[in-house]
Amino acid sequence: MRRRILLIVLLGAVAALSMLAPLAAQEASPFAELSVTAHGSQRLDLATGYTELPDGGTVVDRGSGVQLEAPWLRYREGERLEARDALAHGPFGHVSAPHLTLDLAAQQLHAEGGVVIGTEQGAVEADAVRFEAGVGWLLAYGGVRSEVPVLQAEAVWYEADGGRLLVLPPYRYEDGPLTLRADADGAPLQLTPAFEADGSLAGYDASTDLDDDLEARLQGVGGG
Amino acid sequence: MTSAWRSRSLAFALVAVVWGVASGVAWADTCAVVPGASEFTIEDVGRVVFEELRTDRAADAVQFGGGVCLEVAGERITIRAERLDVRALSTAPRVTGTAAEVRSGPWLLGAEVLEATGQRVRLERATLVGEGLVGLAERLELVVTDGVLHARRVSVATPSLRLELQAARFDGTSLEGEDVVLSTCDCPPAEAGVRLQGRVVRYALVTGVVEVEHGTLLLETVRLPLPPLLVLSEALLADLRPPLTLSRDERRGWLLELVERSAEGGRLRADLAVGDTRPPRARAYLSARDGPADVALVLTSGGADVRVGASFELARDVELRLWQRLAGGLAERVQDAAVTLSLGPDRALAAVPAGGFGARAEATAALSAQQFGNRTVATPRVGALARVDVASPDGRLGVLRLRAEAGATGYAVVPGGQQWLGLTPRWDARFGPARVTLSHAYRAVWGTSPFDDEVDAIAARHLSTLQLALRPDGGAWRAEAEVRYDWRPDATRPAPHRGVERLRVDGRWRLDAPTGGAVATTVTATVELAGWLDPRARRDAFARFGVDLAWPASRVEVGIGATLSLLPDAPGLRSLTLAGSAPLRPDGSSLELRPYLALDVWPALSGAGWPTVRGHGLGLLWESRYGTLDLAYRSEPDGSVTSSLAFRVEVREPRLEDLR
Numbered sequence A: 001m002r003r004r005i006l007l008i009v010l011l012g013a014v015a016a017l018s019m020l021a022p023l024a025a026q027e028a029s030p031f032a033e034l035s036v037t038a039h040g041s042q043r044l045d046l047a048t049g050y051t052e053l054p055d056g057g058t059v060v061d062r063g064s065g066v067q068l069e070a071p072w073l074r075y076r077e078g079e080r081l082e083a084r085d086a087l088a089h090g091p092f093g094h095v096s097a098p099h100l101t102l103d104l105a106a107q108q109l110h111a112e113g114g115v116v117i118g119t120e121q122g123a124v125e126a127d128a129v130r131f132e133a134g135v136g137w138l139l140a141y142g143g144v145r146s147e148v149p150v151l152q153a154e155a156v157w158y159e160a161d162g163g164r165l166l167v168l169p170p171y172r173y174e175d176g177p178l179t180l181r182a183d184a185d186g187a188p189l190q191l192t193p194a195f196e197a198d199g200s201l202a203g204y205d206a207s208t209d210l211d212d213d214l215e216a217r218l219q220g221v222g223g224g
Numbered sequence B: 001m002t003s004a005w006r007s008r009s010l011a012f013a014l015v016a017v018v019w020g021v022a023s024g025v026a027w028a029d030t031c032a033v034v035p036g037a038s039e040f041t042i043e044d045v046g047r048v049v050f051e052e053l054r055t056d057r058a059a060d061a062v063q064f065g066g067g068v069c070l071e072v073a074g075e076r077i078t079i080r081a082e083r084l085d086v087r088a089l090s091t092a093p094r095v096t097g098t099a100a101e102v103r104s105g106p107w108l109l110g111a112e113v114l115e116a117t118g119q120r121v122r123l124e125r126a127t128l129v130g131e132g133l134v135g136l137a138e139r140l141e142l143v144v145t146d147g148v149l150h151a152r153r154v155s156v157a158t159p160s161l162r163l164e165l166q167a168a169r170f171d172g173t174s175l176e177g178e179d180v181v182l183s184t185c186d187c188p189p190a191e192a193g194v195r196l197q198g199r200v201v202r203y204a205l206v207t208g209v210v211e212v213e214h215g216t217l218l219l220e221t222v223r224l225p226l227p228p229l230l231v232l233s234e235a236l237l238a239d240l241r242p243p244l245t246l247s248r249d250e251r252r253g254w255l256l257e258l259v260e261r262s263a264e265g266g267r268l269r270a271d272l273a274v275g276d277t278r279p280p281r282a283r284a285y286l287s288a289r290d291g292p293a294d295v296a297l298v299l300t301s302g303g304a305d306v307r308v309g310a311s312f313e314l315a316r317d318v319e320l321r322l323w324q325r326l327a328g329g330l331a332e333r334v335q336d337a338a339v340t341l342s343l344g345p346d347r348a349l350a351a352v353p354a355g356g357f358g359a360r361a362e363a364t365a366a367l368s369a370q371q372f373g374n375r376t377v378a379t380p381r382v383g384a385l386a387r388v389d390v391a392s393p394d395g396r397l398g399v400l401r402l403r404a405e406a407g408a409t410g411y412a413v414v415p416g417g418q419q420w421l422g423l424t425p426r427w428d429a430r431f432g433p434a435r436v437t438l439s440h441a442y443r444a445v446w447g448t449s450p451f452d453d454e455v456d457a458i459a460a461r462h463l464s465t466l467q468l469a470l471r472p473d474g475g476a477w478r479a480e481a482e483v484r485y486d487w488r489p490d491a492t493r494p495a496p497h498r499g500v501e502r503l504r505v506d507g508r509w510r511l512d513a514p515t516g517g518a519v520a521t522t523v524t525a526t527v528e529l530a531g532w533l534d535p536r537a538r539r540d541a542f543a544r545f546g547v548d549l550a551w552p553a554s555r556v557e558v559g560i561g562a563t564l565s566l567l568p569d570a571p572g573l574r575s576l577t578l579a580g581s582a583p584l585r586p587d588g589s590s591l592e593l594r595p596y597l598a599l600d601v602w603p604a605l606s607g608a609g610w611p612t613v614r615g616h617g618l619g620l621l622w623e624s625r626y627g628t629l630d631l632a633y634r635s636e637p638d639g640s641v642t643s644s645l646a647f648r649v650e651v652r653e654p655r656l657e658d659l660r
Helices: A001-017 A213-221 B003-022 B234-239
Strands: A034-038 A051-053 A057-061 A068-072 A072-074 A080-090 A094-101 A108-118 A122-134 A137-144 A150-159 A165-175 A179-183 A189-195 A202-209 B038-042 B044-052 B052-056 B061-065 B068-070 B077-081 B084-086 B094-104 B105-115 B122-132 B133-143 B147-156 B162-170 B172-183 B194-204 B210-213 B217-219 B224-225 B228-230 B244-249 B253-261 B268-272 B282-290 B291-298 B304-315 B319-330 B330-341 B357-372 B375-391 B398-413 B417-431 B432-448 B461-470 B477-486 B501-510 B521-527 B542-551 B556-564 B572-581 B591-600 B610-623 B625-635 B639-650
Touching: A034 B194, A137 B044, A150 B234, A165 A202, A189 B304, B038 B061, B044 B061, B061 B068, B077 B105, B094 B122, B122 B147, B162 B194, B291 B417
Parallel strands: none
Antiparallel strands: A034 A057, A051 A072, A057 A068, A068 A080, A072 A080, A080 A094, A094 A108, A108 A122, A122 A137, A137 A150, A150 A165, A165 A179, A165 A189, A179 B038, A189 A202, A202 B052, B038 B044, B044 B068, B052 B061, B061 B084, B068 B077, B077 B094, B084 B094, B094 B105, B105 B122, B122 B133, B133 B147, B147 B162, B162 B172, B172 B194, B194 B210, B194 B217, B210 B228, B217 B224, B244 B253, B253 B268, B268 B282, B282 B291, B291 B304, B304 B319, B319 B330, B330 B357, B357 B375, B375 B398, B398 B417, B417 B432, B432 B461, B461 B477, B477 B501, B501 B521, B521 B542, B542 B556, B556 B572, B572 B591, B591 B610, B610 B625, B625 B639
């Protein structure tokens, strides 16, 4: 059961991270029927309580089709999972991170060491990602570069449910004939997805006047 | 323009200024990103620095707030407003805003409503501030490519003028407008009692020169048409040529002269001799020219003189002139109908350039009649003249010029005829501050004319002239000397070689008051010795000395002068003159009078009688809301007369508040 919860959180975070690309309208399917397949041996360290998969393994959610694969991972049931060079596939594309940590107690996921999120629209790169599972916010920070929307920022907050982005300065944002730039003292920028009649993503509306709920939730999470 | 929107313009201008100071956007010619601000670039429009932004993809719009600065055309035009909206963002971006401020080149513009594209910036109910000029316009359009402003229904204030125009064009150096009313009054021009209306006006921002085309001068309800092109400048107004002048003529005494010139080449001159009963007491001279034809009419109390002529240039420097003169007077009458063929330019010897050469020949045929009392002379006549001028190159010793001439006249039905030969050498030289002119005019004449010099009589000449002048550049003093000696035989001379016409030395030393100083001093001295060496009638010998003190700040002047007779038969002090002038202005009056009086007190001191008036004058200064009129005349004890008319416009710092 704990393994299942862990993987739900992990894959939910990865899915949210991928939403930096325009996939906001997608409803994340509930994770179910998770299975872990070790590529080799499994060792239980009684001193620490960690179960280590030194040869790596694959975690699959049969309901959503999300698949996580890492050459090395370990976990302590109900508390923490760590993976190296993790690669996740799913409807959002794929995500790779050299170091990935899931803190179940804090309901946080950390991916660092140069995270790449690949989507149909393009790639998002960041030095690190932190997912606040409790409030549904994901923070990509450190040299965030996005192909869609065309964005360079120091940090970007992403709202998993609505698809809104909060870009923290300094940043550079391009949208057709427009180029928006702010230095470290500039105002945060809210990007709200706009959709065509057929439901496809038309682009983003930008505003420095943040939505109240977004600002409140942001304040609650912390400035990042 | 209504006062309501003027008030709103003021309010918006104030808001713009206050906002500019208070907002986070830097108040500079370029949009600087300051803490708290971000920047945005719109293709085809420019760069925006702002604090707040909201885009609306569905409306294809973006809204900037919190203090916005937009750069258009690079950094040449900056627009600042509390808020700016951009519409048609992805197709043809159009920026709109309110209470906006625009900087472009020398202009600072304000607007209640602004609309801008990458090509034009349109402002409604706009203010305009430049170097030495402010304005209000119902509508302004700034062309981005050249920075030229086009305005509709605009009021403008300059340091010396107020203008209202239906349309105007401002570039960086000048204003050109249509349907203008302008005045020097510090009031709305349309309300000024004295104002100019014109179809076209041009105003040069740097020089302040104003040109008005097809203008009308309005004096309250009186309308006076102006020349097709009227040029006004501060310098011209300060040095007006008065139409009425007072002068002193040796023969006719005081003359009150009216001179008027029209743009078409016409000229009117009229004078009235005051205090002299000899004719002509009054005289009017009118002349006009139209193409080759000219006409001149002289009307005097003694008769009329009409001259009509036409000149035709047959070739370069070859002219055929037909002319007729009819002069009818109480004393004599002249009728002269003539044709003259001339070759070469007619110019004075001093005008022949150094190293130059000139020649002129004339041939005249005329039918002339002249009445001398009851005797009348009438005859066809002919005359011929040839003249050659030559000048040496300008060397260390100056320029030597020489004129040689010969001529002859002949008559058909009366005896007589004149022949003459003339030679005039002239030497002009300059040695440092000294200038020397020495000339001798010699003309030998044989025969007589039945007419006098009103028609063709030629008189002999044998006159030497020496002129010396010392005028150091920028010096405070100058000295001049002139000697004229007439060598012609004269039975009234006491000796054959005593023909001194003039031997005069003039000196003047002026010590200006230093800046902020109290008094300026002028010392003058004149010595005339002609009457001492050649004591014939009409020659004088005297020495005149004077000291004048002037206090520029208070415009008070005092002077003392003495004239000493040097005539052998009447030596001694001739006059002792005390002169003074002081401004008189009643408290609160805009009118100032500056009377001048010079009294010869020597008769009183010597017991010969009362002091006599040797000089007088009056200056009138009238300060009005249109400017200051300064009108003055002065007759000095030395016989010189000056008159002046000046109009000075008060230089005001143009302010928008004055236009509202």
